[in-house]
Amino acid sequence: MALKKVKGNLERIFDKNLTDLVRGLRNNKDNESKYIAQCIEEIKVELRQDNAAVKANAVTKLAYLQMVGYDITWAGFNVIEVMSSPKFTHKRIGYLAASQSFHADLEMLMLTTNMIRKDLSSQNQYEAGVALSALSCFVSPDLARDLSNDIMTLLSSTKPYLRKKGVLMLYKIFLKYPDALRPAFPRLKEKLEDPDPGVQSAAVNVICELARKNPKNYLGLAPVFFKLMTTSTNNWMLIKIIKLFGALTPLEPRLGKKLIEPLTNLIHSTSAMSLLYECINTVIAVLISISTGMPNHNASIELCVQKLRILIEDSDQNLKYLGLLAMSKILTTHPKSVQAHKDLIMRCLDDKDESIRLRALDLLYGMVGKKNLMEIVKKLMVHMEKAEGTTYRDELLLKIIQICSQNNYQHITNFEWYISVLVELSRVEGLSHGSMVASQMLDVAVRVHAIRPFAVEQMSLLLENPYAIFGMALGSGRPPSMIQVLYAAAWICGEYCTFLSNPKKTLLGMLDSRMVQLPHNIQSVYLQNCLKILAHLLPSQSKGSPVTANLLTNGTEDGESDDQPDQNVDEQEHSAVEPDKVNLAEIQDFLKPFISSEELEVQERAGCLNNFIKCYVKLESKGQIDDISELSEELANAFSSELNPVAVKAQKKVPVPEGLDLDAWINDPPSDSEEETTETTDVFVKTHTAADFGSTLTEKKKVPEPTEEELGKVCLDTFYIV
């Protein structure tokens, strides 16, 4: 028996302690997992021993292994065993391992309740201390319910250390077991007036956290906090209180008015940057909530802006960042005060710290004017080239578009410049927001008439050489977001095709066989605009001689048989008699891959276009030239009227005609039965079927009629409703 003990002791001498484990790990860098597996085996042996010190040693090592990433919950019982040790040293180790590995859903937690209760009432305050520290990490609803009374007892302990920890623990209890809040709250409020500043601070901390979740319930405490704010010197506590007031003022503007003076005093007197910053933030929040301009408030805003300027000018990057952050809050309500500091913000744009540049970007919105817009955008484009991260580049893009388009393009003097900026943006690699650039292009082209020739020229370049810009990506995987600009390009060229220098080239560019790789929405737009360009070209063409018509007919018969786009070179030479004329057969050939597209819309539009051409060619082959010219003229007329942007509120401004009561039931009101009929009738909605090409042609002609007549019906014609 004695021999066993001696032998046991001898063996124990060679147990690894934490230092040995770590050292061993460092010496075994290439077979780490093997070494750790070996150590875990040793730990398991040690945990089976009776000796408490040995077990504690093993648990220490386990806590370390947890940090490296190994799960140790299999040793939960052993951890609890060590936690219950009478020695403080071992207890501490047990509780540490528990705080690292236990969690609220662990079933063995219920074994710990009594032990923790015992420790909480221990004579040694540090035993209670370690229990509290650990409990705050793994408390479960059951533990919270069972131990809440013990925690509340701690609030009246003679030792401030325990009162402090007890108060903080209460918050964790409230989170898991909300019913404890009501009885505990008066006790918590008392702690706000505890003689020990640490306990006071802890109570403020807890109440601030509670109030963040539910500000209304804590408005009543505002006077208490006010008193604390004006009397305390503990900066941490002051910061918490001031942040809390920032959250409360939106609910109670009168509170805000009272706060301005003490906050201003603090701003003037404090030397702590953290406190200064929080005071400024809260003053801004107060002033935003008050919003009615009183003369004193301008002075407060000016003071804030002044102090923020000092922060931004500081060489400490952290202060710069926070200063810019607060400035952007002021910008929303008092842009003029911020504008005075334009120069400072511009300098921040060039800062080497990306976070600061991003903050400065946010402020730019209020800074731009007609004179500096171009300069700023140029700077931003330069940044874009140098930028590494895609998020930053995207932010830059968004910003450029935002500042250029704000207030209906108020600051742009030269729209040609803006179009070229947009085109340049579309050439930058790796940007998202392609549809935004596209919609900008469309917007400008529609609104600014004078710009259209230039826009069309630029867009046709894009259409004719998409490979130069998007080339690499078209073949592989997902196309870049910027490819959406082709949507805009196609529409602009189609709609304003009168400005195209070489419409045939543009047309053929859009029908190129490689275009089937484009996203489907772009293909659909391409096809529609091919129709428009064709509509533009045909009237002049159809007035040509019958000779050309025959040539075209011959072309048709040849063309239908083969499907190879490489043949187009030959075919072009074939019909090279009149190089400017469109060879309809060729076009029908190009349409073939689109007609067999798997996307419905593309298929439909290609089919319609094809059918139209077939009609035309048929009429031509019968020699009915009059009919042809009439047909082509009708087609041209369909696209002849101008499309204007419609304001969002335009519909409201249309006066209701006499005798029309929009609120009267048209049919008898439905009975209050549960059944709902889901049949759709055509009373309110005109269902278009695009397949019937001829009828849509005539419908489009009717569209210029005033919409007043159709108020009772909702017109689905997308050209007139924005």
Next chain:
Amino acid sequence: MIKAILVFNNHGKPRLSKFYTYLTEEMQQQIIKETFHLVSKRDDNVCNFLEGGSLIGGADYKLIYRHYATLYFVFCVDSSESELGILDLIQVFVETLDKCFENVCELDLIFHVDKVHYILNELVMGGMVLETNMTEIFTRIDEQNKLERQEAGLAAAPARAVSAVKNMNMNLSQQIKDIKLPDLPQAIKDLKF
């Protein structure tokens, strides 16, 4: 509230990890990796606040960090904490470590991570700031260390002897070099032959 406190070195190896919400070990390691990735890209003279890091909490959370020689100290906090205040807290933490370990270096954290945890427990409890006054913090740590020493008392002798032997084997030559011999009395030095 503080969601997590991480200390790792310039190569991303964790030296201390404390999470105040429950996460599996796998998630914890992933977060450490991601945080290291974000923080190591930063230059030394940029600001110490990082937003983003989607794994650990989302929109309301910021990473506030400080870089000391070979170690990064990172606190992941939500908007209820003052950014500059937390920077101060990190400084208090490091200064306390310095006082407790006497000129703390990375090796101290490597070999005595349990002690570092005990120190941290006096600053932050359950994700909330417990104490910011260095004197108070140090007093508490000191008293607990005394308790430990009292309990160890005689029983610690064999353990200390074994550690001494191990130590000897490790760096005997270094220790011999480090031995300081007393100075010879001046009179003897002045003897000339």
